[in-house]
Amino acid sequence: EISPAARRSAELEAEITADASRFRILTGDRPTGPLHLGHYFGTLHNRVRLQRRGVRLGLVIADYQVLTDRDVADDLDSHVLGLIADYLAAGIDPDEAMIFTHSSVAALNQLLLPFLSLVTVPELQRNPTVKDEIAHSRQAGVSGLMFTYPAHQAADILFCKANLVPVGSDQLPHLELTRTIARRFNDHYGRVFPEPEALLSSAPLLLGTDGVKMSKSRGNAIMLGATASETARLIRGAKTDAQRHITYEPQARPEVASLVLLGALCSGQDPVELAEGVGSGGAAALKSVVTEAVNSHFAPLRAARAELAADPGYLRGVLARGNARAQERAEATLAEVREAMGTVYG
Numbered sequence: 001e002i003s004p005a006a007r008r009s010a011e012l013e014a015e016i017t018a019d020a021s022r023f024r025i026l027t028g029d030r031p032t033g034p035l036h037l038g039h040y041f042g043t044l045h046n047r048v049r050l051q052r053r054g055v056r057l058g059l060v061i062a063d064y065q066v067l068t069d070r071d072v073a074d075d076l077d078s079h080v081l082g083l084i085a086d087y088l089a090a091g092i093d094p095d096e097a098m099i100f101t102h103s104s105v106a107a108l109n110q111l112l113l114p115f116l117s118l119v120t121v122p123e124l125q126r127n128p129t130v131k132d133e134i135a136h137s138r139q140a141g142v143s144g145l146m147f148t149y150p151a152h153q154a155a156d157i158l159f160c161k162a163n164l165v166p167v168g169s170d171q172l173p174h175l176e177l178t179r180t181i182a183r184r185f186n187d188h189y190g191r192v193f194p195e196p197e198a199l200l201s202s203a204p205l206l207l208g209t210d211g212v213k214m215s216k217s218r219g220n221a222i223m224l225g226a227t228a229s230e231t232a233r234l235i236r237g238a239k240t241d242a243q244r245h246i247t248y249e250p251q252a253r254p255e256v257a258s259l260v261l262l263g264a265l266c267s268g269q270d271p272v273e274l275a276e277g278v279g280s281g282g283a284a285a286l287k288s289v290v291t292e293a294v295n296s297h298f299a300p301l302r303a304a305r306a307e308l309a310a311d312p313g314y315l316r317g318v319l320a321r322g323n324a325r326a327q328e329r330a331e332a333t334l335a336e337v338r339e340a341m342g343t344v345y346g
């Protein structure tokens with residue numbers, strides 16, 4: 001069965017086809033490490049695809065959010081440059097996209113205070129993604145930022161008045177909060193913000209080699225920039241199940257289904273057909289089919305990434321231009337917000 005978010009995503013695709021110029025994307029990633037296949041099929045591929053169709057694109061490198069679940073942000077500079085290399089290698093056009101870091105756009109962060117006034121503590125506490133991240137946190141205690149970062153994310157999206165957010169399904173609760181904040185702000189102070197919508201891909205929750213959400217921080221990811229032999233080793237070690245015959249049953253057999261889907265997305269096949277093709281070959285045959293598909297699909301991206309990573313000066317230039325554009329835009333929105341909120345904050 002189809003979820004409401006997936007159904008709405010299909011409608012959005014039709015609306016984008018009718019008029020791409022109505023849409024503006026803002027989405028992003030934490031600079032906690034290089035991007036993996038979950039990012040690619042969950043969101044990055046949609047960003048590239050929609051930019052090519054004329055949707056304006058903003059990408060936030062959410063550096064403050066690194067501190068939600070750890071004490072310090074290690075290797076921040078190299079992770080930031082690594083993300084930009086991943087974006088450009090995947091096909092993001094650096095002349096069109098506004099790529100910026102959270103921390104360099106001060107006016108954006110100033111939206112956080114009025115936004116926090118618009119949500120209740122229980123609303124922040126019951127967020128299922130936050131609960132899951134607390135369960136996997138590297139910290140002994142839970143910081144205030146862990147509970148407030150979804151409101152901060154609302155500021156990322158709303159400062160540039162984005163109305164479309166291509167994300168994985170872990171982000172749906174956050175996007176609901178962004179919509180709530182936009183709606184309440186508009187109700188209290190007059191209309192300033194759009195109510196952004198999530199756009200899910202056909203792989204909104206790719207699983208890692210251990211059978212839970214593929215994630216940079218959980219040691220279960222296959223990176224976009226991995227070598228062919230690393231990829232083979234990781235897929236060989238991926239969790240499957242005890243049934244010998246391969247089928248595509250996302251509900252009943254999530255680990256096998258996630259591998260099948262990965263192979264299908266990389267080879268342009270239908271997942272049911274791919275599974276039938278492997279059939280009684282079992283997990284070992286499935287893994288070699290998937291490895292082959294991943295390695296051949298990503299070979300050009302991997303070559304491009306290696307070249308980009310060797311030119312940090314160029315990557316820094318892309319970021320500097322994006323930061324300048326984002327600063328200008330955030331100042332303009334902050335001025336509107338002050339105007340709307342009245343003279344006390346003017």
Ligand code: ATP
Nearest residue numbers: 029030032038042167168204205206214215216217
């Ligand atoms: P971290 O472990 O540091 O939180 P992460 O792998 O969860 O890293 P994020 O930077 O938190 O990655 O997520 C960036 C974007 O990629 C979000 O839109 C998120 O929904 C999407 N995404 C991340 N992992 C997956 C996945 N396994 N499947 C589909 N989408 C994903």
Ligand code: MG
Nearest residue numbers: 030170215216
């Ligand atoms: Mg995450």
